[in-house]
Amino acid sequence: MQIIADVGGIPGKDCRGFCKYCYFRKVKDGDPLGCKHCLPGHIGCDHCTDGVRETKNDFIQPFIVISSVQTSLMMGNNRDQDLKVNISGGGDVSCYPHLLEITSAFSQWDIPIHLGYTSGKGIDNPKTANDLLSHGVDEVTYTVFSTDSQMREKWMGDPSPQASLDALKIFCESCDVHAASVIVPGVNDGDKLFETCAKLEEWGAKALILMRFANFRNQGLILGNEPIIKGVEPHSLKEFEEMVHSINKEFGLRITGTPLCDPETDAPFAISLDKNREYLDILSKVTSEATIVSSKVAAPFIERIFDHVEASSLVNVVAADQDIGCLITQQDLEELDLTDVKETVIIPGRAFVYDKKAEEIFSRDGVERLVARGPDKLSVDGEMSGTLSREDVLKTELIAFQDLIEAINFFGVRKN
Numbered sequence: 001m002q003i004i005a006d007v008g009g010i011p012g013k014d015c016r017g018f019c020k021y022c023y024f025r026k027v028k029d030g031d032p033l034g035c036k037h038c039l040p041g042h043i044g045c046d047h048c049t050d051g052v053r054e055t056k057n058d059f060i061q062p063f064i065v066i067s068s069v070q071t072s073l074m075m076g077n078n079r080d081q082d083l084k085v086n087i088s089g090g091g092d093v094s095c096y097p098h099l100l101e102i103t104s105a106f107s108q109w110d111i112p113i114h115l116g117y118t119s120g121k122g123i124d125n126p127k128t129a130n131d132l133l134s135h136g137v138d139e140v141t142y143t144v145f146s147t148d149s150q151m152r153e154k155w156m157g158d159p160s161p162q163a164s165l166d167a168l169k170i171f172c173e174s175c176d177v178h179a180a181s182v183i184v185p186g187v188n189d190g191d192k193l194f195e196t197c198a199k200l201e202e203w204g205a206k207a208l209i210l211m212r213f214a215n216f217r218n219q220g221l222i223l224g225n226e227p228i229i230k231g232v233e234p235h236s237l238k239e240f241e242e243m244v245h246s247i248n249k250e251f252g253l254r255i256t257g258t259p260l261c262d263p264e265t266d267a268p269f270a271i272s273l274d275k276n277r278e279y280l281d282i283l284s285k286v287t288s289e290a291t292i293v294s295s296k297v298a299a300p301f302i303e304r305i306f307d308h309v310e311a312s313s314l315v316n317v318v319a320a321d322q323d324i325g326c327l328i329t330q331q332d333l334e335e336l337d338l339t340d341v342k343e344t345v346i347i348p349g350r351a352f353v354y355d356k357k358a359e360e361i362f363s364r365d366g367v368e369r370l371v372a373r374g375p376d377k378l379s380v381d382g383e384m385s386g387t388l389s390r391e392d393v394l395k396t397e398l399i400a401f402q403d404l405i406e407a408i409n410f411f412g413v414r415k416n
Contacts, residue, residue, distance in 0.1 A: 002114065003072045005102065008060040009091020011161040016095055016121045019145070019156045021182045021213050021271065026225035027053050033222070033275045033329055034354030036373055043354045050353070053223060054090040063099035066105045073109065084139070088116030095122030103135035117180070119156060120164035129167035139176045142168055144208075146181070146188045147199040155187065164274040173201035175259065179208045179253075185235055189243065198250045206394040207254035209382050212240045218296075218321045222329050222352065237297065237323070244382075256382030259297050259323055265393040268379035269301035271401070277308050279394055284405050286311035288412025290344040292404075293318050293333070295325040298378065305401065314342060314415060315408060326350040326376075343369050346404070349376035372411040375403045 009015070011024035014157065018025045025380070027158075032044030033052065039045065050056045069085055085106050087093055093115050096102075102162060103338075106113055113136045120142060123129065145156055151408035171177050179200055183189050188196065193210075200208060213234045215222045215227045237260060244257035248264075256262045271279055294302055299319035306315045318341060320332040325348035333353060345362050347353065355371065362369040377402045385393055 001082055002084045003069055003111075005065050005066055005069050005085050005087045005106070005207050006060065007087060007089040007091075007093065007096045007099075007102070008057045009089040009093075009096065010057055011054055011090060013316070014047065014059055014089075014091025014095055015119065016092070016159060017157045019119070019182075021155065021184055021228060023214060023220070023228070024054065024223075024225075025228050027055070028224035029053075029055075030224055033352035034357055035352050036163065036355065037351065038354050040356075043357065048352055057090045059089070059096055059098075062101050062105075065098075065102050071107065073111075084112045084114050085194065086114045086116055091113045092121055093118040094120050094128075100128070100131055100135070103137060107135040110136070112136055112138045112219050115141065117141050117143060119143040119145075119158070120167055121156060121158045123164050123167045124160045126163055126166035126170055129170040133170070137171075137175060139178070140171045141178045141180065142171065142198065144168060144179045144181055144196060146192060147196045148192065152186060155184070163257070169203045172200065172205045177207075179205050181208065182211045182213050183235065183240070183243070184213045184229075185232060189235075193243075193247065194250070196407075197253060199246060201251050201253055203269045205253060207256070207386050208247075208251075208257070209386055210240075210244055210257045211382075212257070212259060214323075219323050220327045222322075222327050245263060254386055256386040258382040260382075262382050262385040262393075265385050265388060265390045267385040267388075268381055269298070269305070270379075270390065270393050270398065271397045272301045272304045272308070276394065279398060280305070280309050282398065283309060283402055285309075285411070286405055286408060288344070288409045288414050289314045289342050290346050290408045290412035291316050291318055291340070291342040292374070292408075293320060293328070293336070293345060293347045294378075295320060295322050295348075297323050298325050302378065314412075322382055325378075327352065328356055329353060330361065333358060338362065338365045341369065342413070343367070344408075345369055345371045346374045346407055346411070347371060349373045370411055372407055374407055375400045378404065 012018040033048040034043045035048040037045045037047045149161040152158045217226045240261045248255040296319050299317045303317040320328050322328045322332045328351040330353050358371045
């Protein structure tokens, strides 16, 4: 179990400047996207306006962060052996000016500390890593991009790239390090990626997640900020998946990728594989008709699963032109052909669409359709699966698909 110590922070402002490849570069103000949290009769809430843009969450004063964690400890039965304090925020954790102060306070409670996503750009002296370790930090999630200091300086805007890498080496040698690299074609892939992996393995890193660089709207840039880098064509999904498998075969690091894939657990959608079909027997029978709207990545997997449970005559899957289901927006739904859409439509639980607007979009051809939301997630990507076992992934997916089937049976058109 983890207690979140949110230190706040704004991308680009509280991380010593944007990395060239950062998802939040060029984010524009705009109308609310709409989401399931919006109140009836009103499009827009904190989640789908400022929240998704992360533009108004300055660093939080240390006494507030410490007090929040202390309150969580006092109010919950949190003294289990796996309890950790996870320090995270919207900026870069290593740039939080009171990081040593709050870790020192947490160390008095003798609770291990996880430093959430940090690039290390706030570390100008490797000694900082030793100080954090002495305060109880035993796990770090570290964006490395490359172990070439010149590449870090150029692509990450790191003012002290060698100090950041030296700190990373110290962390790798003394605690669990989950490294991360956004892979930009022709920059830090190929031989450069192999060099980075070799160095991380030599230092003792535990894992590395490869993150496909996104440069276009249908790859997730839904905040009016495409392209991040002009002229760069990201790896195709197939190319990226092959890269993940190739790196996994060459190194002893725990390798995962997002949006695809995890060679060890078969995530995402491990239950779609023939070797795991026996697990599908525990799912409820599909008794109603519905159309599932999902992403380009997920749709083929979902379709295969409903074929395996012999429900393809009742349930069809329509893929929006968006790689990630949680980032499907009103625009993506408006671009769908309604020809094969049934009377009941299930959209992703976290899709950025106002519920009433979704109903209007799916009824624009004169057919009045019922729109409902499915589970928030149907599987896990590499960011989560890297800390899970194969059994954990299968259990998570089975629970999610049971919830999805129950939604189909409840909202869909009943068939004998």
